[in-house]
Amino acid sequence: MGPDRGAARGRYATSVPRFYVTTPIYYVNDVPHIGHAYTMVIADALARWHRLQGDDVFFLTGTDEHGDKIARAAEAHGVSPQEWVDATSRRFVEAWEGLDISNDDFIRTTEPRHHIAVQQFLQKIHDNGFTELGVYSGLYCVSCEDYKKESELIDGNCPIHGTPVELLEEENYFFKLSAFEGRLLEWYEANPDAVRPSSKRNEALGIIRGGLEDISITRTSTRWGVEVPWDSAHVFYVWYDALVNYLTAIGYADDPARFDSWWPAVHHILGKDIIRFHCVWWPAMCMAAGIDPPAHLLVHGWLLVSGEKMSKSRANQIAPSDLTDDFGVDAVRYFLLRDTPFGTDGDFSYEGITARYNADLANNLGNLLARVATVVGSKCDGMGPGADPDSRLAAVSATVVADAIAAWGEGQPHLALEATWRLIRETNAELETAEPWKAEPGPAVSAVLGSALEALRIVALLVSPAMPDTSAEIWRRLGLDGRPEDRRLPQDATWGGYPGGRAVEKAAPLFPRRSE
Numbered sequence: 258m259g260p261d262r263g264a265a266r267g268r269y270a271t272s273v274p275r276f277y278v279t280t281p282i283y284y285v286n287d288v289p290h291i292g293h294a295y296t297m298v299i300a301d302a303l304a305r306w307h308r309l310q311g312d313d314v315f316f317l318t319g320t321d322e323h324g325d326k327i328a329r330a331a332e333a334h335g336v337s338p339q340e341w342v343d344a345t346s347r348r349f350v351e352a353w354e355g356l357d358i359s360n361d362d363f364i365r366t367t368e369p370r371h372h373i374a375v376q377q378f379l380q381k382i383h384d385n386g387f388t389e390l391g392v393y394s395g396l397y398c399v400s401c402e403d404y405k406k407e408s409e410l411i412d413g414n415c416p417i418h419g420t421p422v423e424l425l426e427e428e429n430y431f432f433k434l435s436a437f438e439g440r441l442l443e444w445y446e447a448n449p450d451a452v453r454p455s456s457k458r459n460e461a462l463g464i465i466r467g468g469l470e471d472i473s474i475t476r477t478s479t480r481w482g483v484e485v486p487w488d489s490a491h492v493f494y495v496w497y498d499a500l501v502n503y504l505t506a507i508g509y510a511d512d513p514a515r516f517d518s519w520w521p522a523v524h525h526i527l528g529k530d531i532i533r534f535h536c537v538w539w540p541a542m543c544m545a546a547g548i549d550p551p552a553h554l555l556v557h558g559w560l561l562v563s564g565e566k567m568s569k570s571r572a573n574q575i576a577p578s579d580l581t582d583d584f585g586v587d588a589v590r591y592f593l594l595r596d597t598p599f600g601t602d603g604d605f606s607y608e609g610i611t612a613r614y615n616a617d618l619a620n621n622l623g624n625l626l627a628r629v630a631t632v633v634g635s636k637c638d639g640m641g642p643g644a645d646p647d648s649r650l651a652a653v654s655a656t657v658v659a660d661a662i663a664a665w666g667e668g669q670p671h672l673a674l675e676a677t678w679r680l681i682r683e684t685n686a687e688l689e690t691a692e693p694w695k696a697e698p699g700p701a702v703s704a705v706l707g708s709a710l711e712a713l714r715i716v717a718l719l720v721s722p723a724m725p726d727t728s729a730e731i732w733r734r735l736g737l738d739g740r741p742e743d744r745r746l747p748q749d750a751t752w753g754g755y756p757g758g759r760a761v762e763k764a765a766p767l768f769p770r771r772s773e
C-alpha cells in the first residue's frame with residue numbers, strides 16, 4: 258500500500274507521492290457505531306501517516322442517502338426525504354468530528370455534484386452497451402434494499418433482518434455483469450495484490466467463479482434516487498449510485514485532470530460484508546464505463562462485540578461517543594488500531610479495552626513520560642538534557658522506526674504500534690537499570706534522561722497517526738516547537754533530534770490507571 262507515483266499529468270503533475278483513501282459511505286438510516294468507527298480510524302490513521310511522510314493525501318468519506326427505505330423513514334417521521342437525510346447525515350459528521358477524523362471531503366449522495374457524476378458514469382455504461390431492459394421479479398427485503406434468493410431465506414424471512422420479504426415485479430434496467438466474468442478473472446490474475454488480504458481476495462474470486470448474473474440497477478418503485486438519464490421513469494438502485502461517490506469527489510464529471518491525478522490509484526477501505534459490491538460489481542462497472550478498476554481494495558474483518566456481530570436487533574451497537582466519553586478519544590483510537598490485525602475479526606469488550614488501556618497506555622507510555630519528567634525535575638532543575646548519541650536506545654529506535662514505517666506502509670497499524678511499544682518498553686527498562694532517580698546529578702544521569710526524552714520524541718512522532726492529541730501533548734511537555742504532524746518521516750525520527758535545554762513539564766498522568 259505504498260503511495261502511488263506517476264500517473265499525474267497536466268497541472269496536477271507532481272513528484273510528490275499521492276495517497277487517495279476512501280471509506281464506504283454510510284447508510285444514513287444507520288446510527289454511527291463502533292463498527293463504522295473501526296473503518297474510520299483505520300482510514301484516518303493511514304491518511305495521517307501518509308501526510309507525515311509528506312505525501313499528497315486525499316481522504317474521502319460520506320453518507321449514502323438514497324433508496325426507498327430512506328423515503329419511508331422520512332415519511333414515518335413526517336418530514337421530507339431531504340430533511341430526513343440532512344438530519345441523519347449530520348450524525349455521522351458529528352461522530353467523526355468526535356473521533357478526530359481528518360477527512361478532506363465528506364460526500365453526500367444527494368448532492369448535485371454526485372447526481373451529475375452518476376448520470377455521466379452510467380450513461381457511459383449504457384452507451385457502451387452494457388445495460389438492458391428486462392422484467393425483474395423477486396423476493397425483496399425492504400430493509401436490505403435487495404432481492405433475496407429463495408434458498409437464502411430462513412422460514413420465509415430475510416436471513417439478516419428476520420422480517421418477511423415481499424414479492425416484487427418491476428421493469429428494470431440490468432447491468433450485464435455476466436459479460437465481465439472473464440475480464441474480472443483476468444484482472445485478478447494480473448493484479449494479485451489488488452484485493453487484500455489474500456483470504457478476502459479468494460472470497461471475491463469464489464463469487465466470480467461461482468458465476469455472475471446480470472444485476473438489476475434501476476427502480477421504478479421509488480423516486481428517491483438519481484434519475485436515469487436515458488429513461489426518466491427510472492432511478493438508479495441505491496447501491497449502484499453509491500459506489501460512484503469514489504469518482505464524484507475527485508472530479509470525474511467536472512475536472513478530468515484532477516480525476517486522472519487520483520484515479521485509479523485509490524485505496525478503498527471496506528468491511529468484509531460488502532466484498533461483493535466492491536470487489537466484483539465495482540471493478541466490472543469501471544471496466545464497463547471505460548475506466549480502470551480501483552487499484553487497492555483493503556478488506557477488514559468485523560468488529561464483534563463480545564464475540565457477536567453488532568446489529569440493531571441484538572441491541573449491542575455501541576456509539577463511539579459512549580466510549581470516547583469514558584476512555585478518551587485517543588485511547589479508543591489506539592484500541593481499534595492496535596487490538597486487531599487488519600483483515601481478521603476483532604472483538605470489542607470493556608474488559609479488553611480496559612486491559613489494553615492499563616497495560617499499554619497507563620503503565621507503559623504514560624508512566625514513561627511521567628517518570629522522566631519527574632526525574633528531570635529533581636535532577637536537572639526541569640531542563641531536559643540532549644540525547645546521548647552512544648545510547649543503546651539509538652539502535653533500538655532505528656529498528657523500531659524502520660519496522661513502524663514498513664508496517665504502516667503495508668496497512669498494518671497493529672504491527673506499527675507493536676513496534677513503537679518496543680521502544681517504550683526498552684526505554685522503561687533502560688531507566689530501571691540506570692535508576693537515575695537514585696544517582697547524583699551529572700553526565701551519566703543527563704545521558705540517560707536525554708536518551709529517554711529523545712525516545713519519547715520519536716514515540717510522539719510514530720504514534721501521531723493513531724493518537725494525534727497524545728502525540729501533540731507529549732511534544733508540548735518535552736518543550737519541543739511546532740506540532741509533531743508538521744514533522745516529516747523518516748528524517749525527523751533520526752536519533753539525536755531532541756535538542757536539550759528545553760523545559761520539561763511535569764503534569765497530570767496522560768492516562769490515569771483505571772480499575773479493571
Ligand SMILES: [Zn+2]
Binds near residue numbers: 398400401415416
Ligand atoms: Zn433484510
